[in-house]
Amino acid sequence: MGTVKTKNFDYGQEEIDYLKSVDAALGAAMSRMGRVERVIIPDLFAALVYAIVGQLISVKAVHTIWERMQGQFGEISPQNMAMQSADDIQKCGMTMKKAVCIQNIAQTISQGAFQLEELHGMSDAEVIKELMTLKGVGKWTAEMLLINSMERRDVVSWGDIAIRRGMMKLYGHHNLTKEQFEQYRLRYSPLGSVASIYLWAISFE
Known part of the structure; x- marks a missing residue:
């Protein structure tokens, strides 16, 4: 696992x-x-998936889904998640909309169309702007990544x-x-x- x-x-x-x-x-x-x-997740992709799962649901529900995802898929990486069907992702307990969103983002990143690592060199405002170009990622999700992965201070x-x-x-x-x-x-x-x-x-x- x-x-x-x-x-x-x-x-x-x-x-x-x-x-x-x-x-x-x-x-x-x-x-x-x-x-x-x-507790934060230093890996940007895993943290992004966690933030998407966490949109508009309770902390407890997020933990349950997150445990299921790790049990089901093992590594939460762009390459691995891009190979999963939206149905299988959805079965971990989230909405189909979120599952499709995670699958699409995983494919975009694994194909090299979005460079997550480049975010480290950007200001907070630039990181938010860049992440919001991904479908399903709004300002809140981007801000969660800034705190819960990148340890930005403000x-x-x-x-x-x-x-x-x-x-x-x-x-x-x-x-x-x-x-x-x-x-x-x-x-x-x-x-x-x-x-x-x-x-x-x-x-x-």
Whole structure:
């Protein structure tokens, strides 16, 4: 059975201290919660597939499907996934639309029509723009790749419901405008990704 390699998002006391210094509410939550680990997938293709599977479904459901996929297909690589039928991918528990999307992206990459590795040399905005040329990949999916694979430091995703929910809980808002969100995002910068890791955890408390 192929298992996709994972590691924890790399951050330390310096990042924690910085965020505590710029935002008292977040700082208090960080002190209360202690260190929060974020498991990431360094392999770009596997992380992209994981993000597509994760669109609009619960974390628990994603884990179940992800385990099934690894059990069924072994290695989650472009070459391997390009050879699978959309039906077989779909049988792991996702919608047919997502299965077709994963199969198409795997074929595009395995044929050399999209160079995933080139993303490493691009800015966050360029990575998002490039990934969104792939059918089925929107801004949220691209932002998840930036955090959950590339370990980019300053990503706070407006499109992520859990992050918005974490902000609302943290600051006591009943709803959150884009303007309020932007104010917080700018306050956390340049360490928005570490703030996101805590906001996710707060939203699930």
